[in-house]
Amino acid sequence: RRFTVGLTGGIGSGKSVVARLFAGRGADIVDTDRIARSLTAPHGAAMPAVLAAFGDGFADAHGALDRAKMRALVFSEPDAKRRLEGILHPMIRDAVLAESLLGTGPYVIFDIPLLVESGTWKDRVDRVLVVDCPEAVQAARVVARSALPASQVQAIMAAQAPRQVRLAAADDVIDNGGELAALAPQVDRLHATYLTMAEEGVK
Template identity: 45%
Template sequence: MSRFVVGLTGGIASGKSEVTRRFEALGVSVADADLAARAVVTPGSPALAMISERFGPGMLLGDGALDRARLRAHVFADVAERKALEAITHPAIRELLRSQCEQATSPYAIAAIPLLTEAGGRQVYGWLDRVLVVDAPEAFQLARLMQRDGSDAVLAQRMIDAQATREQRLALADDVVSNAGHPDALQAQVEQLHHAYLQLADALG
């Protein structure tokens, strides 16, 4: 059971997944908020029942699963509706992430939370011991988004602008991985942090 938990976050296309994979390769358990978001709305879950009640049974497919495309189109057309959905799903996601981290068998665990800053940071995720931000220049994010998703510069910039600013994320950080160049430059940073986190976890006994 891991008593020491690191929250990992970063802007879109900053390289979070690559950094997470490198921690996993070192034997660190990772709880992923994106996967948790899917898990909490599976058929039969309390969150899915609340979504059906709040937004109507039309948000479910014939097999009882969530119609993600329809719900996404609905909530992104209305800020109030998006907030209503987040009020249902976010607490369930946080609880699942915390449970997964507590059950991890590695000396410490990582909770990968892309929207940690937007969700309220430490005030909402008070059980995080440290926050690690994967930081990249906006120009780097823009280029990666366009290459990865095939989006044009206008759309890519809009996606970046929809998130918290680089400065807001860095204000949360206890630790920073700089990802402004070749992926191989990440390894030394990850290994250094891994060693530090092992020491901090060990100090908890």
């Protein structure tokens, strides 16, 4: 398999910006969120299994997952959440791995927002790269971007791994506490490291 970097970070930490910089240097990027969403989009590949498990009432008029209804169910029934994840997680994993084989770049980056939280990805990547910034900066950027109330941003952040836990899981860290312009030199340095590792087949 290809040399694989798992890119992660809290909400609004700058994963997308960093992924674009790596893509500009030739790395292949696999967006795991996009793949996860497509599986439960209208007539997505996971829909038959999800409807068989939960009932046809969980499809909306377009054949997509009724997300509001499913959110309500998994909120009140933890077992339903486990069953849903039991269906989706293996399919997400397979689709991500399949897409990762299509690229022709020197290595591949999986953009995985919940890498540290989920546990399933750590053994499937060669390096864990964390985009880091102080929580106050992170919160301010998310509020600026999304117009979510600060209280809701705090709730999302509280449900994610704390900064120190994420940093403890990192092989490499990109500091995004400063200007956007500070990212390129860090990406250049890591890209050179990953090229060497990919060539040497470092595991």
